[in-house]
Amino acid sequence: HHHGKMKAMSQRGATVAVSPKAPFPSNSIAAGEGIHEGILGKPCSFQVITRDMFGDAHACEPSSLVVNVWHLSPLNIEERQPCKFSQDNCNTCGGTSVCLTSTDNGACSFAYTPSHAGFYRIEILMPSPKGDGLMNIQGSPFNAHIEDGYWFLPGISFSTYLLLFFLAILGAVAILAIVFNAAWLRWKRHQPSSEYENEMLRLQAIESELEETRIVRQQRQALLSDIHQGVTGDDLDSDEEDLSVGVFTDLKHQETDDLLRGIGIDRAALADLLLPGME
Numbered sequence: 001h002h003h004g005k006m007k008a009m010s011q012r013g014a015t016v017a018v019s020p021k022a023p024f025p026s027n028s029i030a031a032g033e034g035i036h037e038g039i040l041g042k043p044c045s046f047q048v049i050t051r052d053m054f055g056d057a058h059a060c061e062p063s064s065l066v067v068n069v070w071h072l073s074p075l076n077i078e079e080r081q082p083c084k085f086s087q088d089n090c091n092t093c094g095g096t097s098v099c100l101t102s103t104d105n106g107a108c109s110f111a112y113t114p115s116h117a118g119f120y121r122i123e124i125l126m127p128s129p130k131g132d133g134l135m136n137i138q139g140s141p142f143n144a145h146i147e148d149g150y151w152f153l154p155g156i157s158f159s160t161y162l163l164l165f166f167l168a169i170l171g172a173v174a175i176l177a178i179v180f181n182a183a184w185l186r187w188k189r190h191q192p193s194s195e196y197e198n199e200m201l202r203l204q205a206i207e208s209e210l211e212e213t214r215i216v217r218q219q220r221q222a223l224l225s226d227i228h229q230g231v232t233g234d235d236l237d238s239d240e241e242d243l244s245v246g247v248f249t250d251l252k253h254q255e256t257d258d259l260l261r262g263i264g265i266d267r268a269a270l271a272d273l274l275l276p277g278m279e
Contacts, residue, residue, distance in 0.1 A: 023050035023058050025126040025135040035122050035142040037159070038114055039149040045101065045111040048124055048137070060108035062100050066125040066134060067091060069098040069112045072143075096120065117148040 032046030048065060050058045070081040070093040081094030090099035098112040114120055122142040125134040 021052045021056075021058070022129070023061070023064055023126055024053040024129060025137050027051040027053065027055050028126060028137040030122075030124055030137060030139060030142065034111065034144065035139075036144055038120075038144055038146045040114055040117050040146055042149070043111045043113050044144065044146075045109060046122070047107040047109045049107045050126070053129065057106060059106045060103055062089075062103065062108050064126055065108060066123075067098050067110055068093050068121075068123040068125075069096050070094045070121055071096055071114070071116050072119040072121055098122075114144075114146040117146050120144045120146055 028048065028050040030046050030048050034044035034046035038044035048060060048067070050060045050064075052058050068083050068091060070083075081096075083091055083093040085091050086097070088099065090097045092098075095115055096112055098110050100108060101111050102109045112120075120143070122140070122144055124137045124140045124142075126137055127133075128135045
């Protein structure tokens with residue numbers, strides 16, 4: 001039965017589809033590892049699932065399909081090989097044969113066995129709805145990467161190996177970065193401080209002392225201003241600051257206490273900040 005359909009395809013070409021329910025190339029798809037990757041000398045299989053123009057499933061008809069598979073050159077330059085249908089439901093392009101294996105579950109299954117490592121071009125064609133020739137199905141043509149199998153384990157795809165390779169590279173880079181950073185920090189700790197670093201530390205200490213002095217002076221000025229305001233009712237000018245200190249130093253202790261209590265100033269705070277010798 002398959003032989004008759006493949007023979008009809010070889011003699012007449014693909015049947016023209018004009019009905020809306022007929023297979024529609026841009027809605028039909030191919031699935032299976034064989035259209036993407038494979039191992040040298042191992043059968044690579046894939047299925048063609050046909051759908052009509054509305055996207056509904058349509059039973060696959062081998063006589064409406066043209067499947068070509070050929071090996072590409074090492075430079076991945078397309079070199080289309082002449083194709084010939086044979087009596088065993090196979091289509092041979094150059095030295096590569098792709099064969100119809102089944103039509104189970106409404107899909108057409110095909111298989112080819114690559115004889116070279118590298119890339120294979122897989123072309124799946126169907127009649128154009130307009131009846132003006134053949135069209136590629138969705139995603140066609142495909143490029144399948146074929147490995148020689150020496151460095152690969154069965155069941156693990158090339159893309160998986162590629163991902164593992166990049167993860168290994170990233171891991172190695174991360175480990176080297178950690179080791180280098182730890183070594184650099186250890187070396188840095190054992191290096192004597194440079195003259196520049198010592199000078200910077202000294203300047204930072206001076207800057208800190210100046211800032212503390214500035215804060216103390218601001219507090220002193222504010223306290224003197226409050227006292228002067230309480231006694232005279234006038235604001236204290238910066239030029240009068242030393243004079244005010246002298247005035248309060250000359251006051252007797254009792255007079256000072258009475259004065260401070262009258263204007264709400266804590267004598268202990270004044271003694272600590274302004275007159276450290278006064279009791």
